[in-house]
Amino acid sequence: MDLFELITPCHFGLEAMMKREITDLGYDITAVEDGKVTFAGDAEAIAYANIFLRTTERVLLKVGEFKATTFDELFEKTKALPWERFIPQHGKFWVAKANSVKSKLFSPSDIQSIMKKAMVERLKEKYKVDWFPEDQESYPVRVSILKDRVTVCLDTTGVSLHKRGYRQNTTKAPITETLAAALLMLTPWKGDRILVDPFCGSGTFCIEAAMMAANMAPGMHRSFLAESWKHLIPEKCWKDAREDAEDRVDLSVKTNIQGYDLDEEAVRFARENAKLAGVDHLIHFQQRSVAELSHPGKYGFIVTNPPYGERLEEKKDLPALYETLGGRTFGKLGTWSLYVITAYEDAERYMGRKATKNRKIYNGMMKTYFYQYPGPKPPKKKKEQEEM
Incomplete structure (x- = not known):
């Protein structure tokens, strides 16, 4: 299986807990930064991380990273990313969230709009079409810009991982x-x-x-967005991870x-x-x-x-x-x-x-x-x- 870079965001100050969880699952940490941990993993790792990790909000698949200080640069470098590797012709894709800290590009709505246009242009060239129906699986993109460094990811989780499925009733100010x-x-x-x-x-x-x-694995009784990405993550990966969770x-x-x-x-x-x-x-x-x-x-x-x-x-x-x-x-x-x-x-x-x-x-x-x-x-x- 191909190796991916996977990013797991966490609460600021709790990166050590996130790192320990990933290491316990048997994956190699490649970076620990404020509020996130990056590790190397294959398709099976995406399933295991979503089902087993207790302390992250979601599992992000890194598409690419680059520096951009102008919107032209953002467009061209986004277009240069290998989107066809991840998004099939009928896939629904959009920039679901963009945040920017200490960077020249700071408008989330402009970042989202320009990156979506760049993705469309890239995929039009690769699939030889002028229009996308976007009527099948969803591929939400999340972008973070820190000091002009742009990190582009696909969200494999969907509904945040803190939603295990059991908390149907809440009181005021609940802890996640x-x-x-x-x-x-x-x-x-x-x-x-x-x-x-x-x-x-x-x-x-x-x-x-x-x-x-x-x-009990926290995600063993819920579903995840990337379960429909069968060209990237075989159904067997999810089945094996869930069976492993049940056995434990x-x-x-x-x-x-x-x-x-x-x-x-x-x-x-x-x-x-x-x-x-x-x-x-x-x-x-x-x-x-x-x-x-x-x-x-x-x-x-x-x-x-x-x-x-x-x-x-x-x-x-x-x-x-x-x-x-x-x-x-x-x-x-x-x-x-x-x-x-x-x-x-x-x-x-x-x-x-x-x-x-x-x-x-x-x-x-x-x-x-x-x-x-x-x-x-x-x-x-x-x-x-x-x-x-």
Whole structure:
């Protein structure tokens, strides 16, 4: 099979998680940049990346890269790309998204229009036609320009990968599935450890954790745009990847994952979403306030996305809420670890302790902080000690 350059965008600050996932799948990383990781892979890799990767929004197939500072240059260099290798004569093609940072070409609509014209001219010459019906498979193009460097890709995913298919019900300000998975991967939590989210909302942290514990690939029950690109990716690639994903699942795994929320409707939504994901038996959801959080177990994890006052009237409640989370609950749990993502600037102050680590993460355009309070490591199990 031919090798492609594949690009996986991710949240700024979480590139290391993306890199680890790709390496674990067995592919070679070729570049790590702000907000994206590039790797080499064949047609099968496109299927595997879409089905197995937890932390990327989509899988992009790189068509080409070049420098352009004028629209004439953009047109000619776009036209020079081998579009006929990817887009058949009846394919529907358009520039779905263009973004430009620190570049002379900065108008997304002009970039999109000029590049579409260049693609048409190239394909007219190659297919010896004057008109394209564009009545079959879709080939959306995504373009990013950074410091006059143009990267041109085809989107193999379609609907963003954070849409696993299970979250039919949401509460206000939900965390995305891809971000929740990446943050869980940033912690030392493993499937056999206790995990509690006292502000579980629609259940995303708990559901992503349960899917990880059960080794359930996040994309195994959804479809992807490139499944119709049979001239590029044989149907067998998707079939084999899905069968591999099914073979890896272990729904008999024992877990201790709990989600609490004061909002009765949120708890109901979380249960329904977990059922749709097929992991409802691995999670215990309950209507309960953060002040009531207690657990008899040791060395557990609190991983959560508390309210941060999206509306002005909510801000007055935040000091007491964060004091409760950091002092009255976490403070009593001794051996536990606490991981909090929030946009609330005074979180550390009211939790009453400075985080061991504090990572800045952009959740869309919103600047958030991931406060990390790792607890002590549990003692090694007897069997592990005997094997050493």
